[in-house]
Amino acid sequence: MHAESSSRQNPLQRFVSARSLRELLLAALLMTLYVLFARLGIALFSFPPGNQTPVWLASGIGFLLIALFGLRGALAVAVASVLVNAPFMLIYLEQVSMLTIAISIALSVAVDVFQGLFAWSFIRQYEQYHERALFAEAGDLFPFLWRVCFLPSLLTVWMLPLVNNYIGVQPTNVPETLQRTLILTLGDSLGLFVLAPLYWFFRQPDIGRQVRACLVSVSLLSLPLLLSFFVPALPYVLLIPIWIFVLRRQRWCAAVIGTLWLTPLILIMARYQWGLFSFLPQNDAYWVAAIVLFSLGIGGHYVGLMLQELDNAQRKLEQKVHERTEALQQANEKLERLATVDELTQVLNRRAWRERAEAEFSKVRRYPQPLSVLMIDIDLFKPINDQYGHHAGDEVLKQFVLRCQETLRETDIFGRYGGEEFVLLMPRATLTDALALAERLRLAIAEREFRVLGIPLKISASIGVAEKREHEHSLDLLLRRADLALYQAKADGRNRVASQIEQSPQ
Numbered sequence: 001m002h003a004e005s006s007s008r009q010n011p012l013q014r015f016v017s018a019r020s021l022r023e024l025l026l027a028a029l030l031m032t033l034y035v036l037f038a039r040l041g042i043a044l045f046s047f048p049p050g051n052q053t054p055v056w057l058a059s060g061i062g063f064l065l066i067a068l069f070g071l072r073g074a075l076a077v078a079v080a081s082v083l084v085n086a087p088f089m090l091i092y093l094e095q096v097s098m099l100t101i102a103i104s105i106a107l108s109v110a111v112d113v114f115q116g117l118f119a120w121s122f123i124r125q126y127e128q129y130h131e132r133a134l135f136a137e138a139g140d141l142f143p144f145l146w147r148v149c150f151l152p153s154l155l156t157v158w159m160l161p162l163v164n165n166y167i168g169v170q171p172t173n174v175p176e177t178l179q180r181t182l183i184l185t186l187g188d189s190l191g192l193f194v195l196a197p198l199y200w201f202f203r204q205p206d207i208g209r210q211v212r213a214c215l216v217s218v219s220l221l222s223l224p225l226l227l228s229f230f231v232p233a234l235p236y237v238l239l240i241p242i243w244i245f246v247l248r249r250q251r252w253c254a255a256v257i258g259t260l261w262l263t264p265l266i267l268i269m270a271r272y273q274w275g276l277f278s279f280l281p282q283n284d285a286y287w288v289a290a291i292v293l294f295s296l297g298i299g300g301h302y303v304g305l306m307l308q309e310l311d312n313a314q315r316k317l318e319q320k321v322h323e324r325t326e327a328l329q330q331a332n333e334k335l336e337r338l339a340t341v342d343e344l345t346q347v348l349n350r351r352a353w354r355e356r357a358e359a360e361f362s363k364v365r366r367y368p369q370p371l372s373v374l375m376i377d378i379d380l381f382k383p384i385n386d387q388y389g390h391h392a393g394d395e396v397l398k399q400f401v402l403r404c405q406e407t408l409r410e411t412d413i414f415g416r417y418g419g420e421e422f423v424l425l426m427p428r429a430t431l432t433d434a435l436a437l438a439e440r441l442r443l444a445i446a447e448r449e450f451r452v453l454g455i456p457l458k459i460s461a462s463i464g465v466a467e468k469r470e471h472e473h474s475l476d477l478l479l480r481r482a483d484l485a486l487y488q489a490k491a492d493g494r495n496r497v498a499s500q501i502e503q504s505p506q
């Protein structure tokens with residue numbers, strides 16, 4: 001449906017049809033600003049006696065239109081350029097023919113459009129080559145100055161005074177033509193320098209907050225300029241430290257907004273020959289204003305970008321440190337796990353179990369409480385390995401552990417003591433408690449078949465139980481009594497629980 005209606009439009013209609021109302025409004029706003037800045041520039045800040053200004057902001061607006069809307073933007077620049085140039089040229093109607101004026105207007109329009117197109121395509125090439133947007137590094141400032149500000153102006157503006165001179169509109173002598181070319185190049189370059197960065201500026205994250213913060217700090221720059229009305233030297237003394245302070249706070253954003261902010265202020269000062277400019281003739285005041293704007297702007301952009309680059313480098317470094325610390329922590333945790341956990345059954349290994357058991361044992365020695373231990377050994381495990389293979393044996397061990405864990409309490413300390421032998425320490429458990437649990441364990445193992453590699457297997461375990469005696473001072477003695485009880489259980493025919501009460505460990 002939509003495709004059909006768009007295919008019915010003629011190519012011109014399709015070319016100009018704006019993608020959305022917002023884009024249309026933005027383009028209209030920029031076109032209005034283009035005409036307004038051009039007219040205001042010439043009306044208020046013209047080099048005497050001509051109609052050329054030291055900052056031609058229209059060139060910057062033209063760049064923004066083309067950067068944002070491509071060829072449709074170029075069409076908008078052409079329309080705006082006609083609106084700006086036609087009234088100036090029509091003044092010469094009495095001196096030259098309409099055709100000559102039309103040629104002159106067409107030339108001005110072509111210069112404005114090509115300047116924007118050159119600037120845009122030069123910088124696109126740069127961005128494509130580097131595979132990133134401009135103004136990411138301090139080094140990007142120089143390609144910007146050359147490719148966006150100076151080269152497109154140098155390539156185009158010389159035509160205007162030369163051709164106008166030749167066809168008889170605004171005829172001048174050679175030195176004047178040269179001076180005009182210079183002023184046009186300066187004005188266009190400065191216009192691009194002041195406004196073109198906005199294209200990248202508005203692509204920054206969280207731009208609304210940054211603009212607000214910038215406006216607050218950047219407005220500080222007005223102070224020395226306004227006070228210079230009373231004390232002419234103030235801008236020299238105060239502008240640089242305030243500029244550095246503002247850049248330090250808001251980085252590159254302050255350079256963009258600050259240059260924009262300073263442009264009208266410095267132009268007004270030059271126009272009315274205040275402060276800095278009070279001892280200069282009008283002409284020189286504008287040249288100095290342009291130089292002040294360029295040097296403050298370039299310095300500001302460079303410092304701002306450098307600080308931004310440092311921020312990014314620090315952020316990357318912090319991120320790397322964070323990642324490395326996390327990796328190290330994970331590696332440590334893994335090592336700790338490997339050092340304490342039995343790889344096959346995922347329960348405590350002998351060393352880790354002993355550490356925990358020793359700690360419990362010491363506690364109980366100091367604050368007497370019951371403590372019991374169980375030695376659990378799978379019966380006739382070797383034949384399982386021999387008959388079904390080592391892999392099946394491993395599977396039995398894993399399932400055996402799961403069965404045991406189903407029966408244990410949180411406080412029980414369970415571990416693999418070696419081979420098919422497991423050990424369980426039960427804090428606060430008397431021999432009676434321990435025997436009861438041992439019996440539950442034995443039944444849990446023996447009553448249900450194991451299923452290993454699809455084969456049903458009957459497994460049983462023998463369990464030796466011992467409770468810590470009052471004056472028993474070594475965990476090894478307690479373990480030895482449990483081991484003797486286990487030996488007893490095996491000797492009595494396996495699949496049973498035995499306790500070591502009567503026999504002395506000695």
Ligand SMILES: Nc1nc2c(ncn2[C@@H]2O[C@H](COP(=O)(O)OP(=O)(O)OP(=O)(O)O)[C@@H](O)[C@H]2O)c(=O)[nH]1
Pocket residue numbers: 344377378379380381382383385389390391392393394397418419420490494
């Ligand atoms: N699959 C497997 N087998 C193991 C592992 N650790 C020890 N074994 C085997 O376990 C078997 C233990 O055999 P024995 O000590 O003779 O005991 P048993 O056959 O269970 O006989 P009783 O203890 O007298 O009932 C040995 O064949 C060991 O090779 C292991 O991690 N995986």
